[in-house]
Amino acid sequence: MGTKNYGLKNYGLLEGKTGIVFGPLNDESLAWQIALHIHAQGGKFIISNAPLAMRLGSVNDLSKLCGDAPVIPADACSDDDLEKLFAEAKTLYGGLDFIVHSIGRSENIRKKRPYEDLKYDWYMKTLDISAVSFHRIIHHALPVLNEGASLLALTFIGAQRIFSEYSDMGDAKALLESIARSFGARLGKRGIRVNTVSQSPTMTTAGKGIAHFRALYDFADKASPLGNASAEECADYVVTLLSDLTRKVTMQNLFHDGGFSSMGMDERVIALMGYDVLTDAENPS
Numbered sequence: 001m002g003t004k005n006y007g008l009k010n011y012g013l014l015e016g017k018t019g020i021v022f023g024p025l026n027d028e029s030l031a032w033q034i035a036l037h038i039h040a041q042g043g044k045f046i047i048s049n050a051p052l053a054m055r056l057g058s059v060n061d062l063s064k065l066c067g068d069a070p071v072i073p074a075d076a077c078s079d080d081d082l083e084k085l086f087a088e089a090k091t092l093y094g095g096l097d098f099i100v101h102s103i104g105r106s107e108n109i110r111k112k113r114p115y116e117d118l119k120y121d122w123y124m125k126t127l128d129i130s131a132v133s134f135h136r137i138i139h140h141a142l143p144v145l146n147e148g149a150s151l152l153a154l155t156f157i158g159a160q161r162i163f164s165e166y167s168d169m170g171d172a173k174a175l176l177e178s179i180a181r182s183f184g185a186r187l188g189k190r191g192i193r194v195n196t197v198s199q200s201p202t203m204t205t206a207g208k209g210i211a212h213f214r215a216l217y218d219f220a221d222k223a224s225p226l227g228n229a230s231a232e233e234c235a236d237y238v239v240t241l242l243s244d245l246t247r248k249v250t251m252q253n254l255f256h257d258g259g260f261s262s263m264g265m266d267e268r269v270i271a272l273m274g275y276d277v278l279t280d281a282e283n284p285s
Ligand SMILES: NC(=O)c1ccc[n+]([C@@H]2O[C@H](COP(=O)([O-])OP(=O)(O)OC[C@H]3O[C@@H](n4cnc5c(N)ncnc54)[C@H](O)[C@@H]3O)[C@@H](O)[C@H]2O)c1
Pocket: 023, 024, 025, 026, 028, 029, 030, 031, 049, 050, 053, 074, 075, 076, 077, 101, 102, 103, 104, 105, 129, 154, 155, 156, 198, 199, 200, 201, 202, 203, 204, 205, 206, 207, 208
C-alpha cells in the first residue's frame, strides 16, 4: 500500500519551494499522488487533514514516503486549527510557495438525500468543508505567502453541468471556483495565482461515496477522447501549476479530464445505449 517505487522523474520543478498539501487520506486520494509528485520534484511541504482522518487514514505512511514530511492535523473549517497550522508553517519554512486544497465531503450525498430534499444543516456543512474552507485557508495563509505563490483547489465539472447524483457538491464546487477567481483577482498584485483543477471522476474514498459512481466513471471514460485522467496524471498536471513554468496562469478553472468537458455526442457512448451506430446513421428514420 503506497510503498512501491513510483518511478517519478525529477525535473527539479519545485526545488526550493515550500507549501502545504491538504487532504491525503489514503493511497487512492488525489492529494496522496500530488504529495508524492511534489516530493519527487524537490518541494517540501506539510501534510494536513482533519483530526479524524488522521486516525482513519494512512497519512503517516505518506509522510515517510515524502522524506518524513511534517504532519499537522487541522479541521479546514476551524479558524483556530488553521491559525495554529500556519503559525507552525511560518516557524518551519518562513514563507509558503504553494497550497493544495484537496478537500470535499457531503453528508447529503453519503446519506443519499435527493437534491430536492437536502438536510439544510448538512448542506451548509458541505459548503463549509468543500468550498468556504478554501477561503478560510487562503485568509489564514495571507501573512505567510511568498510572492509568486501558487494556490490550487481540486474541483469537478459538476460545478457547470448537472450530474444527477452529485447533488449539493455541484453547488459547493461552483462556490469553490468562484472563491478561486475572487482571490486570484485580489492577490495578483503580490504575483500570487489561484486556480482550480477540474479532474475526471477518480476512484477515491470521496468519489466512491457518490451513488452510481462506477457508471459515471465509465460514462466519462468512454466520452473522453483521451479517457479519464488518473490520480497520478492529475498530480503530474498539478506540479506544473505549482511551478514557475505557469506563473501567469490565474483565475482559471482548468479541465484535466481527457477532453470530456468539450465533448457532446460520441459514438462510443451511443454504442453503450445499445444502438448500432453505423446502421442508425445510415437510416435516420
Ligand atoms: N474522486 C473524484 O472523482 C474527484 C473528481 C474531481 C474532483 N475531486 C475532488 O478532489 C478532492 C479530493 O478528493 P478525493 O477524490 O481525493 O477523495 P478523498 O476522500 O481521498 O479526499 C477528500 C479529503 O477531504 C478531507 N476532509 C473532509 N473534511 C475535512 C475537513 N473538515 N477538514 C480537512 N479535511 C477534510 C478528507 O479527510 C479526505 O482526506 C475533493 O475536493 C474532491 O471533490 C474528486
